[in-house]
Amino acid sequence: MKKQKMTNRQRTEALQGFAFISPWMIGFVCFALGPVIFSLCLSFCKWDILTPIQFVGMKNYAKMVQDPLVGKSLVNTLYYAAFAIPLGMCGALGTALLLNQKLKAMRLFRTLFYVPSVTSGVATFLLWSFIFNPEMGLMNRALSHKVPWIELVNGIAIKYIPFIANPPKWLADPTWAMPALIIMSLWGVGGGMLIYLAGLQGIPEELYEAALLDGANPIQKFWYVTIPMLSPTIFFNLIMSIIGSFQVFGAAFVMTGGAPANSTLFYVLYLFQNAMMYFRMGYASAMAWLLFIIILSLTLIQLRLSKKWVHYQ
């Protein structure tokens, strides 16, 4: 088939189109695509910003394999993701279901649950540092609060003993620092909740009515109507939370700096430390590309799997 020539009008339209998107295009090329390509090149070099860039081939990648902190930070990140994602997803869906009821003052409740996720990150991180303080923090004050305890040794006696005598030292303890951050991550379920809420409101009422006529109980309604109808939303939230978990940075940067004993050293935090504290730009770039490959493959797997369980109307 002969290729059709563009008419003058079409050409003008195309040009105008490009002109209109050019602010974005220029920004993208200068501030996104350029740095991306530069970092790919850098990942094969050694560069401390000050001395000239030196080509080292695959040495950065070889060093990553040997670096125990790369492995440690990847494990830390996976540990966080394995708990924070399911907890966050269930928490967000649960709250969304509760807030989808027809009750008085529902708008107020929705606002209240959403507010935490719009408060500034650093402020909440500092707040949670207070809560997790081992000696004076709210968490341990509550955990070690005295509760009545009935003793049946010699008759019945009521004693008051601490609920938990030795509560964890949270951010000061390598074993408990990560669980503390996971607990804290629930603070931000409001973002996911809002998306679920929108998804829930999009489910047609007729489907529930039909299910009711068929004699479905509330659990069956949830399982056979809500979940399948909500699956595109769940899928979207899942992908976003996986990406978010792999890029988690702020909490550890502000609250722990990776301490204690590297137990909260997330992959991106270690990458940042290499780039901005130790000025190993080449090494940090190589780490960034590894992260890109990991996230890309996880997302591709998700897309492949999604065909099995996501239903689009």
Next chain:
Amino acid sequence: MKKILTVILLAAAAVVIGKLVFTPNVRPEYDVDPKTGHKRVIVEWFNYATPEFLDLYNTYLIPEFEKTHPNIKIRLNASLGDTGYEAKLMTLIAGKISPDIVHVTQANFPMLASKGILLNLNSIVAGDATFNIHDYFEQVMDGMRFQDKLYGLPSDFSTIALVYNKDMFDKCGVPYPDETWDWPKFLWAAKKLTKDLNGDGRIDQFGFVNVNSYNRWPAWVWMNGGDMMTPDLKRCLMDDPKSVEGLQFYVDLSTKYHVAPFSTQNLGQSFEEMFRDQHAAMIADSRYAYKFFAKGMDFKWDVAPMPKGKACRATTFIWGGNCILATTKHPKESWEFLKFLSGYEGALLNVKAGNAFPAYKKVAVSDIVLKSALSPPHDKVFLDAIPYGRQAPFPIQYAEYSQAMSKMDEAWAGRATVPDICKQFAKDVNLAVTGEVW
């Protein structure tokens, strides 16, 4: 016609963008004094400062200097707060618009010095008859040496001493700490001062606070006769029994005797806040804390020397100073300002700002410092500690050394024994100092 216009426009855009991308950044090197018409060299000073400091610099220090040096203009480049300070400095250097003078502290100096970006002052100091290095405390000056080269001049400093709550000591019937205190006495007092005041089963008054920081724990290793590195920085000494024993005692205060909670800056309540809020009877702190204490401490307090260890007395330093960058085009003029910052005038500024001690001896030992409104009765303890104060070493493999140190938290958390942690640290550091700097 339209086509030509488009081409012209596109060409113009290309030229503008190309110009933006390829024009090297330059920062003016000279200016003209508006009053006298003299040509002046611009010396740029990069630092991070709180607004009150900036105010003092702009209204007092810089005008004072420019008055006596009509051929030099000081340009202040202030980064608000210390977050990302080093990264910003590196970016300025990479962009070839590096400042001439940078503010450094004991925390970032080793990293900057190890990068080789600072100007070696050895020959400048030797060749300047107006400058007397003995006007400064030798042990403080030592902090600005890296591998036997002097890279800057200190402007302010403090040693670490025991800051204690007199009221708490009185209430618990414990005599105040003095120079007779050794480790057993210190531990005895800390135990007596640790109390559950409201009987809820949780301790709410501690004898001491255990800070896991590189400007605190090394003192306890030195007190016991140990050290972190050999003087040539070629081998780690933390696996030496004396070093292990020293660190063991310090960590035990937390994990074995429970007289000192473990504190890092990020636990929501710093050790200084614990002291201020009367949750701790003693802390090891510097004179920089006075400014913090000045706000709301309604109890009597004083300072005493750190307890004596088995081997000797020891303490660490906290300091701030300034360095000239190796890239400067005006080393002579920069050196003049550097001297000024650390000399008599700079010292007075530090006193005005309430910034610990000036490194300039004559002012530091004078009454305007030691009898200041903030001073407790035994303020001089900090100065008396200088002869046995030491600078904690850093090898050139700064990153690896810091990473090795981060593993030591395990000991403070009671998740690993101190001997094991020390062995691991020595192994990591010895491996790092023989490897290349990455």
